[in-house]
Amino acid sequence: MTSIDDSLVRDPGVLRSDMVRALREQDGIRSEPVAAAFAAVPRHRFAPEAPLELVYDPHRTVPVKKDENGLELSVMSAAHLQAVMLEQAGVEPGMKVLEIGSGGVNAAYLQELVGKAGEVTTVDIDCDVIDRARRCLDDAGYPQVRTVLADGESGVPDGSPYDLITVTAAAWDIPPSWISGLAPSGRLVVPLTVCGTTRSIAFDRDRGPESDDEGLVSRSYSLARFVPMQGEGAAEERRVLLREGVAVQTDDVRVPLDAQALNRALDGPRLECWSGAAYDLPDELELYLTFNLSSPARLHAANDVVERGLVEASALFGVPVLVSEDSFAYRTRRENADTGGFESGVVAHGPGAQALADEYATLLRRWARDHRRRGAATFRYLPGPVPVPLPRNAVRRRHGIVTATWR
Ligand SMILES: C[S@@+](CC[C@H](N)C(=O)[O-])C[C@H]1O[C@@H](n2cnc3c(N)ncnc32)[C@H](O)[C@@H]1O
Incomplete structure (x- = not known):
């Protein structure tokens, strides 16, 4: 027999409040708008087949699709990581946002944050994932989010420039379309992988004295883990x-x-x-x-x-x-x-x-x-031909170089 207490604990609303509280305590959620978004979105409606305890666990992902070898191609990202990245993004009401890598739930958080005057587009390379995201968004009350089936390597030019581009698969490079698709004061939040380790990096346009305005400079970074980017932008490893x-x-x-x-x-x-x-x-x-x-x-x-x-x-x-x-x-x-x-x-x-x-x-x-402290590194992305010799602290990519310097 189920006790009254058990049925209360399994209530999605109760689990959601507990998750929001835990995310605040663990420094995932730092601002009121992000807290309100996590409290508003019925997360379980984006993973109807998964146990509620898994969906509302701040640190666990929910499997969505694997390849024939069992490698995860798509998951619902852990709530803690989603919260950290949304805080890095600094989303404001009225913004135009592009999410690369879909699932539905993060796009719903973004829609809550940009409000009625804002626009959210989410793109995925996998038609099963994007069809599922569409169904879940409609079911959960977010029909206004635009879903697109495409390789995110080319961005979604129809809709640019974006105030925010947020990538939710591990990227190995920053293709030109992401930079050209950003508004002048736009922000790119991207989990960038270097030599097998990934950081979610919030980049703004680099307006430093030595910059030509084409490059990006980091504002913050955080340890992250993501499924790999597929398609044209897949890692060369x-x-x-x-x-x-x-x-x-x-x-x-x-x-x-x-x-x-x-x-x-x-x-x-x-x-x-x-x-x-x-x-x-x-x-x-x-x-x-x-x-x-x-x-x-x-x-x-x-x-x-x-x-x-x-x-x-x-x-x-x-x-x-x-x-x-x-x-x-x-x-x-x-x-x-x-x-x-x-x-x-x-x-x-x-x-x-x-x-x-x-x-x-x-x-x-x-x-x-x-x-020896947190956040001591600054990343820069310099698009264009790779300089010879390669500067110190730089890694070579297909469309440019990534550098990291320590204060
Ligand atoms: C971690 S999941 C996305 C999680 C999702 N944002 C959420 O709300 O939880 C990563 C997704 O990126 C997608 N993906 C991988 N490579 C891609 C590409 N080149 N363009 C667009 N989507 C891609 C995968 O199909 C997968 O669904």
Whole structure:
């Protein structure tokens, strides 16, 4: 028998209020308009087949579509991430907004935020997703949101310029259509992936003294995870398996990836080098390493490989790795009995282990000394031909370069 308390807890309205409260407490929701949007939209109507507890869990995604290998192609994003990105977007009543990557619910939040005078267009590359989003939007009372089936790489020119373009799939580049589709004071919020790690970045037009007005500069960024962008803008990435359970990926064309040579290195001796520097804020440190290592990639190791002691636990969720033709170095940590925290260090393998470990450890120390805080990085996107030589802290993309500098 269902008790009265159980039936109250399962009420969507109660679950929604709890979710809004949790999102406020966890700094996902920071403003009253975003709180009101999350309180107004019946989130469960956008995932009618999913359990209510899952739909209203602030940190869990709801599966929508997978490919034949089980890779997720579309999900309803977690409420916490949606809230963070809506706060980054700074949506105002009356704005014209384009969402790239649909599902319906985030478009409904956007419609609440822009109000009657605003316009929301949402585009998806997948006809199953866009048909479903259309049905859910109509059912939940948002018939005014425009749904478009297209590859978002080309934007949706019919409707531009937009005050806000918000992308909800992991992008590897910023195509020209997104920049040209922005109003002069428009904002682009995009989960940008560099070497396997993603940050939701809020970009405005770069009006700095050295800027030609074509580029973008970041206002804020936040750790994010998204399904990958499909179509024309899909990531250019290489991934090699060294052995069962150990893989290295990179999207930097300069990085040599010789699986056999790296695997041989892993069989050889292991060099450990301790930095003497504090280890914390792992996502900020990871970002710094990704943009500052001279030959960056990402090392992944499965549980059993870590349990056997072959690779450090830092690689379980992916760790920045410095790679040469025959050697590699990556970050680890150990407890620091004096401070109660952790000290960062490097594990390296291969004939060039010492030189790679030295470069890596220097960066660990520099970050701890000069940049160990949240939000210290500024990103810029410079469209156009890739400059030669590539500036420091820059990654090459199809339509331009991304740079990151630390204050
Ligand atoms: C995380 S889901 C979107 C979540 C959604 N915004 C919500 O309200 O929860 C990402 C979506 O991006 C779509 N997508 C991927 N590549 C795309 C592209 N090139 N153009 C448009 N949509 C794309 C996928 O089909 C998928 O539905």
